[in-house]
Amino acid sequence: MVLFALGFRPFFLAAAIFAVGLMAQWVFTFAGNREFANYYGAIGWHSHELIFGYAVAVIAGFLLTAVRNWTDVQTAAGASLAGLTALWFIARLMPFFPGAFPPWLIALVDIAFLPALAVALSIPLLRSGQRRNLIFLPLLGALALANFLVHLELTGYTESSARAGTFLGLNLIILLIVIMGGRVIPFFTERALSGVIPKRRPAIEWLSPASATAFVITDLLLPNSMLAGALAALAAVSNGIRLGGWYTNRFWRVPLLWVLHLGYAWVVAGFCLKALAAIGLISPQFIVHAFTVGGIGVLTLGMMARVSLGHTGRPLKTARPVALAFVLVNLAAVIRGILPIIFPQWLPQLVALSGSLWMAAFSLFFLIYFPILTQPRIDGRPV
Template identity: 45%
Template sequence: MAKRPQQVVPLAVKGVAAGADKNSMPLWAMGFRPFFLLAGVSAIMLVAVWVGIYRGEWIAVAPGRYFDIFTWHYHEMIFAFTTAVIAGFLLTAASNWTGMRTAHGPWLMALVGLWLAGRVAILSGEVMPEPLIAAIDIAFLPALIAAVAVPIIQTQNWRNLVFIVLLLAMTIANVMMHLQAMGIAAVARPGAFFAVYLVMIMIAIVGGRVFPYFASKRLPEAKVKRYPALEIASIATLVALTLAELVAPTALEVIALLAALAAVAHTLRFVGWCDRRVWGVPLLWVLYTGYAWLIIALIMRAAAARGYVMPMLPTHAMTVGAIGVLTMGMMARVSLGHTARELKASKITIAAFVVINLAAVVRVLGPMVVPQKYAACVSASGVLWAIAFVLFLIVYTPIFIKPREDGRIG
């Protein structure tokens, strides 16, 4: 069992006992607050700009000369939007794992400032030296690693070092994208796909830990099953697929086999978690549908490797489907739980859950049904995505900026 230090800072304590006034800047009390807010805002802005550029209507506002338009889209959806969600989640989860407060107050402001600096730098290709742009943007993930790793190492919470490894790998993926921008190596596309698969691995690990727990806590009578061998197989096949995509992207037979094996493992895992009562609880079914998109993506990747579906469709099943749906669901659940609010989705939140799934359906399945309307599917999906996150922010912005309901720090 991991050892803990003799003294740890309590996560949610009365008044100034945790070192801060409970009414003093609640936005900076815990990592999920500013980073989930930034994730919601960036989800809307990045996709709105992308759809406008894709339709040829907003070429004048296209990003600077550092990345080309498509690479900018890949990069910012992964290393701006998705990374903001990851930062908010890990900074908050690490507090639970270790019993220590992670970055808050000025340190959290500094992390947010570094994330924002990366966004500005990416758009400054015409006025800023390329190495400086790369250095500013790349710096965020190592800073996040330090913020999360310190409490994990101090408390010898070795089980969760896996997330540090994944963040280090994501840093490498980000470096790959910048190498192409600087004209050093044409590796932006494999870097982007590597990052997406790393997020899938993170989703699979987190899902295996928290989905059965959330279901059992909300529905004590639910029959949720977990099988150790299947847990290992599901992660192992996904890691193997990730490595195959990175080092042997043309070995399509191998990729098809690994994707199919991963799909089987994750389907069996998913079936074990399922209980019909889950589908009556929005904060649960949104997580389960998000995980279902991961399975759909793996099935489609196997099919794409054999030439049966368009290659980009499984990627968007991962991004719009698995990442989009799951991040919204996790942000909703975490934000309510860590502000001492009732774990119940409002009608607007439920609408957001439905719309984000519709965005994935239109983006992934639409081009399969009406391939001649591919561009229209991209645009419609982008509009639905933006609407979903507008609805999310309507409900959750007040939660992010107000104190906990119980008056504690957090």
């Protein structure tokens, strides 16, 4: 079955449709409809599922595809990929039936996905001996630990670990974006624009992920501290310099490129807001959505669009509705990530508008890419 030939196909489709449903629930909830029968609760479901549902699905699709390319060893496909996808879906559905399943079982199924993904990736990585790419295995393990912290509170074993687990999960996703973005964004830019060679400064290439890693650890142990803020500032500067080295005004003519560069710019903006919050210039409640709607939303949408075309043998041309989706998700990020800092009194209206733009963007992606992801490659290659 074509859908389960390679990881990006089922997981990108699942992520896109889930992104729409996830935001629809949140807009409905934020409008005052808080009666939400769910294991996580209304607010908890929104934060948990954006990280451990949507973002993890995109990461799964990307890594299962990328590792196959890096190692030339087949990753999960066919029945094994279908099983992995089913595990993700079941983990999304079970929380809606808290009376039918004990909390420990809901937690166990949800926690199991990331270790299962790590095992699926470890086989080709270990066979190939590519030590450089083994870094993704402990990162997936750390994400599983973050998810475990969330479920410890929800199952009654702790009183206050869910928030720490949620923010650890978010920060780890941002770290993964820094690592993966540093590899693929300059590569895609160089491939698409003849004569353009993005600058890679060795010190910056080391400092960008190193500062982000230090921030992740410090924000877990000393959340919202001055030290965490200082490391966020260092991550903002180093990743900003890194992003500047990739810049060329030629990429503005290629939507598949500018969406990735803007997504990475949102990560830099998120680190900047973290630093400003640490010194009291803005409220901590306003810093999250530059990372989530901007960094995660913009960059993952662009990545799904680019990877799906490349791995189905199609020309790297952006359909107009998809280019519109890129614009809409960036507008959603501005409206949710920046405007509430300036106009906090308009927060309900801004949430509704941003959520609507997000849903429109991912709906457009799903409609255009459904046939691409469910049909064979057009160049005749098997996968």
